[in-house]
Every structure is written in C-alpha cells, then in structure tokens.
Amino acid sequence: MRLALLALAASVGGAALVPTATAEVPTAAPVRGPIVQMFQWPWESVARECTDFLGPKGFGAVQVSPPQEHVVLGDQGYPWYQDYQPVSYQLESRRGNREQFAAMVRTCNDAGVEIYVDAVVNHMSGSGSVGSGPGSGGSTYEKYDYPGIYADADFHGCRRDIANYQDKWEVRNCELVGLADLATESEHVRTTLTAYLNDLVGMGVSGFRVDGVKHMPPEDVGAIFGAVQNVPGTGARPYVFQEVIADGTTTAGEYAGNGDVTEFGYYGVVANAVRDGSLAQLANLPERMSLPSDQAVVFIDNHDTQRSSPILTYKDGVTYDLAVAFELAYPYGTPQLISGFAFDDPDAGPPAEADGTTQAASCDNSAWSCEHRRPIIAGMAGFHGAVQGTELTNWWDNGGGQVAFGRGDKGFVAINREGGELSQTFQSSLPAGTYCDVMSGELKDGACTGTTVEVGADGRFDATVAPNSGLALHIGAKL
Template sequence: MRLAVLALAGGLVAAMASPAAAEPKAQPDPTREGPMVHLFQWPWESVGTECRDFLGPNGYAGVQVSPPQEHVVLDDQGHPWYQDYQPVSYQLETRRGSAEQFAAMVSSCNAAGVNVYVDAVVNHMTGSGSVDSGPGSAGSEFSKYDYPGIFADADFSECRRDIENYDDQWEVRNCELVGLADLKTGSDKVRSTQLDYLNRLVGMGVAGFRVDGAKHMPPEDIGALVNGLVEVPGTGQKPYVFQEVIGDSTTSPTEYVGNGDVTEFTYHHEVSNAFANGAVSGLNTLADSMSVGSEQAVVFVDNHDTQRSSPTLTYKDGARHDLANAFAVAYGYGTPKVMSSYTFDDPDSSPPADDGGMTAPVDCDGAGWVCEHRNRTIAGTVGLANAAGGAEVNNWWDNGRDQIAFGRGEAAFAAFNAGEGEMAGDFASSLPAGTYCDVMSGALVDGSCTGGTVEVAQDGTVSTTIPATSGIALHTGAKLS
C-alpha cells in the first residue's frame, strides 16, 4: 500500500486513452499498487530482462533489487550472500554489475511498467568479520570505522560492541548488529552523505526503497532521510518507502508508519504456519492479529532472512509454499512481496557465480536459480490481485480446518485446498456468470485457456473439485464468454 499516491490518476487515464498508450512507459509510476517480487541477488542485466519478458507482462507492479552500493568482497568465505549488506562506499559497483548496467536495468524495468525498489543499507557499514577483506567491490580501500572520503571514526556510534540485550531499545538502536559498524544516523553529515546516494538513485528512475534493518535506527532518523528524498523524475511524487521492522516487545512497527510502510512479520508467521500445517480456516480473521493496517503493510510468506533463520516455508516445501504465496497475493491484505530465490544447502552460500565471485546470469530453466515468481500457481494470482484492486474479501467459506474459499468483490474468486483429500462442492461468489480460466493452472491467451476452466452459474455459484494441496483462481480479466 502507499502513502499519498493518488496524484497521477487523471494523467494516467489520459495516457491510456491516447494513441501512444501502447508504447512502453519511460518512467516509473510511484502511484502504482500491486504485488512485487524480490529478485534476490539477481545481476542487473538479468533483472532488466525479467522485467521486460515476465514481470511486466504478468502484472507485477514492482521489483525489489539487492543493494547496489560497493560492498566487501569476502573471497576467503566463498562470497556469502551477506557481503552485499556490508557497504564500503556508495559507488554503484557490485558483484551484480556496473553503474551503467544498473542504470540500464532501471530503464528497462520502467519501460516495462515495473517499479524498481532498492534495498537501502543505511544503518551501518562493514563488520568485524571483514576487517582484512579489502578492497571493496569497486576497489576502495577501507577499515572498520574508516572509509576514506566518506566516513571516519567520529561518524559512528560510541557503542562499539554487539547488541547484547534486545529488551533495551537504546542498545538495539545504538550498538552493533552482528559486529557491523553502526553509523550515527542522527548526524547531519551521515544523513547528507546518504541522501546524496539515495537521491542519485531516484534521479536514475528508482521508484522507492526498502530500508534494511530499520528497527536498529530511531524512527526520526529514517524520517529525516525520507523527508530529504527528491521527487521521482517526471512523476511529481516522492519515492515509495517500506521499512524492515521485526516487531517485538521493545519495538513496534507502528513507531515507523509515519515514514512509510512496514514489513509485517506477524503475517509471515501466521500464513506460513497455517499452510505448512494445513490449518488455514482461521485466516479469515488474519487482519485482527496484525500490528498495522493493510494500507501500510508489506507482507510475505518468506524472505531472504526467514529462508535461512526460521524456514517455516521456503521453495524447498514445493506446493505448500506456492499455495501460501498464491493466498498472500490473492487475499488483499497489505502489499504482497514474492520471494525469488537461488538454491542453497549452506545458509551462507553465494548465489551462482563465476570464479571471481561475480553473479552469474539467471537461467530460470537451468540449475541454481529457483524463480518461484514464475510458478503458475503464484504468477496467475497476480492478475487476480490486479483485477480485484482494493475490493474487500467476501463470500468467505471454510471447512473448519484445511479448505477455504473467498471472493474479492465482483471481480475475483479463489479457493485453496491445504489438505490431503479432495475439496469438492458449490461455493458462493459474486462473479458474473460465464466460463473462466483457472489462472493457477493456465492463462487466457488469444481467446482460449492454456489451463483448466471453471463455470460460474447465473447466481455466482462456483462448482468445482480441487485436488489435495492445490487451488483455483478466477477473475474477470480471464473470462472466456
């Protein structure tokens, strides 16, 4: 969801009505809402190609990309994924590509109608485990607390030790997260340096930011950065911002909503556990247990951290993971974010790479990359979410445990069978009568369905049989008659 995102509606309608409407968009649209995908650790050229070939055509509204700033190079540790989260400078040279390749990627995604959201690492610089690892990915020499031309010792918090007590909010916000040099984010110098970096990205067409480790910074420090962001060129809008806030007894996501949206980790726990255990009937009251309202929540089944630290559901769980993601996209609470992974056994492992640690081009049909966002069960529901828009859930049905069905206004209907037996019956919907493509199994292409079809009766009844650990999704944008 968005804060203050309606200003361009009239202009967009006019553009859609003009002969140029079929031309690719050359700029981002920070007003656009809808599901996004996290292409974790993807190189820039592959992201640009995916925006053009799959994300745009399938209706994804945005893509979260990995941090684009210079990072440490941990050769002796096999280039683990987390080296990207240890900034050395704000040069745009990483294992995923050059500044020129990053700019080309942003341009390609914008032309495809897909917003680019950068993972912004602004809480810290490098860590204790990378003291002797220089130079960085752009060739910069550094040492912990000393980054020539950028930050010196005085720019870091006085607490030079790891956070020991997570019940102490001062420690959480001022001491070091796993040995990472904690910046004085209240300092004018630190803020101005980081704003130069963030605004340079906005000038290149980046539509927004995910603020990494937001709970480790005071809300007002993030607010100062948000307030200092320039408008996205050609849009009249500030960038969209969502913050990583893992709520606990010390920190509430509600403290940060004044700056933008927040990640709702409670949603991850409830939805992941429900589909892992097959106990999905209670999800009809999902919103009641969330800490923030739907309009300011970014939700997910798994992300790059939970895959490794609390893997309730990941790509390794197959159909249950896919079904949970389809639910998250279809249900309409918050802004859903789909994780797109690479395979791993060691949680620290690098993405597919060459001998020098440079990330390999993505091949969704080959080994190494998972590309969950392309799975038909998930990708099909993106169209449903877009067709439903802001319509609320209606016609909820459940069997008391492992089977559910619901509609989204008069535009969409979905049913999920998280059990081990068939789900068969007549289910109420508000859909117009007709024949619909089941978009979890196929798409509407040239007037016919590439997957299954479902009939909706004159009174909106959906009569269907759904196999175990499966579902159906119908919407008016994939109606045959």
C-alpha cells in the same frame, strides 16, 4: 557470531542533533501488481526478466539487492551477506556497474515494472571484513574510515555488539555483530545517505526497502528519507517500506509515520496455517496483525527467514505455492514475494564466477529457484492486480484446511490443503461467464490453457478442487 544474522537487523540511533522530518506516507499500495524480491539477481538478468516475464505477467515492482560497493569476502566463499556491508556509495557491486544498473531501471520502467532498492543506511562494513579489501569497486577502506565519505566521528561510540535487546538505546547505538554503526543523527551522515538515495531516484528508482530499521530511531529514518526528491517523470514520492522485526522493545507502529512497515507476524500465521492445513483460522486475519492493512508489507518468506527461521520456502513445492497464492488473494497488506537461488548452506552466495562476480540468472538453470515463474504464483500475480481495491466477500470454510472467498465482483479463489477432494457449489459475486482458472493455466490467444469454470447469472458455480491444490478466477481471465 555468524554474519548470516546481518540482514535480520541492522542498527543505530541516538538523540537527534539536527531538525527531523517525516517521510510522506503513501495512502495505498504503490503498484497494482506484487513486489518481487529478485534476490541477488544481476542487473542485466533483472532487465531481461522485466521485459520477458514480470511486466507481461502483471508483477508491479522488483526489489533489487543493495547496489552500492560492498566488501568482498573471498576467504568466506563470497557469502550473500557481504552485500549488506557497504564500503562506498558508488554503484559497483558483484551484480554489475552503474551503467548496467541504470539500463536495468530504464528497461524495467519501460516494461511497467518499478524498481525498489534494498537500502542499507544503518551501517558500513564489519569486523569480519577487516583485511578483506579492496571493495567490489576497488575502494580501500578500514572499519570506521571510508576515505572521502566517513571518518571515525561519523560512527557511534558504543563499539561493541548489542548485548541487551530489551534496552532500546543499546539496540540503536551499539553494533550488530561488529558492523560499524553510523551516527544517523548527524547532519553529515544524513546528507551523505540522502545524496546516495537521490542519485538512485534520479535514475528512475521508485522506492526503497529500508534494511534493519529497528536499529535506528524513527526520526532519523524520517529525516533521511523525507529529504529524498520526488521520482522524475511522475512527481510521486518514492515508496518506502521498512524492515522492522518487532519485539517487546520495538513495535512496528513506531515507524509507520515514515512509510509502510514489514509485518513479520504475517508469515508465521499464514505459513503455519497453510503448512498445517488449518486455513479456516485465517478468516479474520487482519485482527491478528499489529498493523492496519494500508501500512503493512507482507510475505511468506524473504531472504532472511528462508535461512534463519523457515516455515515454508521454495523447497516445499506446491504447499509453498498455495501459501503465496493466499497472500496474493487475501486483502491484507502489500504482498512481497521472493525469487532467489537454490541453497543448502544458509551462508552461501549466488552462483558466481571464480572472482565472486554473480553469474547471469536464468530460470533454465536449476541453480536459480525462480519462484516467480512457478505457474500458480505467476497466475496469481495477475489475480492480485485484477482484484485490487475490492473487499473480502463470500467467505466459506469447512472448519479445517478448505477455504474459499471472493474479492468483490472481480475474483474468487478456493484452496484445498486436505487429503480429499473439495467438491462444492460456490457462491461468488462474479458476473456470469466462462473463466480461466489461473492456478492451472492462463488465458492465451483467447483460449484457456488450463481448467475453465462456468459462472451462472447468480454468481454460483460448481467446481472440484483436488487435494493440495487451488482454483482462482478473475475478470481479467474471462473468456
């Protein structure tokens, strides 16, 4: 089976043998700006982008790719998924070493951008990596034998691929495409994983995206992450959000006691509506989701869906940008964006040197897709921060592909996915004044580089929105 399926689920469980704990659940989105997954970006490139763009534009957090030592699959062209096969917990990956990682965390924190690590805690390397050693940090290993870390007894006894996804025991105990499935119910495994996570938090990491959670019992996840220390300097609990691809056997809500959960239903509903020009159906979006807003992390695409089940991706141009704009404007869930690299082969790894180490990421290089720098998406990052905590107000639609809505008295957005112009007098709750449309420009040195809109004392304004475009006003971009 193709290893590109790895990150779509990652597996394990069993009866708890040691006391369990539940991670403390954040009561609100942890940051004002959105989370952006800088997929496969090297540490030095992430640090530079935090300072130069992400912090100034209002992005709240970066989700970085797994930083631990991983297999090196040179005979397979160094595919992206090798990073999801750990062989140790030393911070030596193709994106950089421990010192570079620590410097990135400091730099991004100084820029007001938190770092969330993509945490692989369910498994180690797989059958497809046998004979591929050493790892990215030079470690020798064999499947089920990682010297000084894990031995044979630390893995589940069901050493075959999951065959029946309707059997919860099998989903949590057998192997996903040959990956060595950790016995996360054991005290040694839990202690080892928590030590790795504490090492990261001690460097200033503020949270974790937990990979493949449905393949672990909720009590195992709670015990591991519940034992992680508070973030130094802030005393806050690390933010935890869990990748759960729900189905008839596993629900997202089973894991909500440990932290937030990815709402996979969201991207299908929203991306299809934007693609098909049926935006009016999104008025009551929360009613169609399985999780309440304060427990959900939402996305239009991520590194898995881009490759396995794409609806809209960076390849779809402004239609994709408008879907992300809706995600950042509508008050449901914590938004997660992605910024990765261009690909045609879904297995392909990032731009790399001859030895497989990742080249510096730059948005001047078309090999990096840099979705976060697209003008509509970058402008809406600031919109999201400006409207946090406000209700949906003043909804309007034409029954099809044209919608508009407000966020209390802090913002207003209109999106047009039809072939004709949307010319309308809109009713908002914004204070009177002149606003910069952040989908077409930005407020810079007291002037707007795009379109301006005059809002009257009654909150009303006239605007024309071109086909396949949008308009967004918020109080942080008021002249």
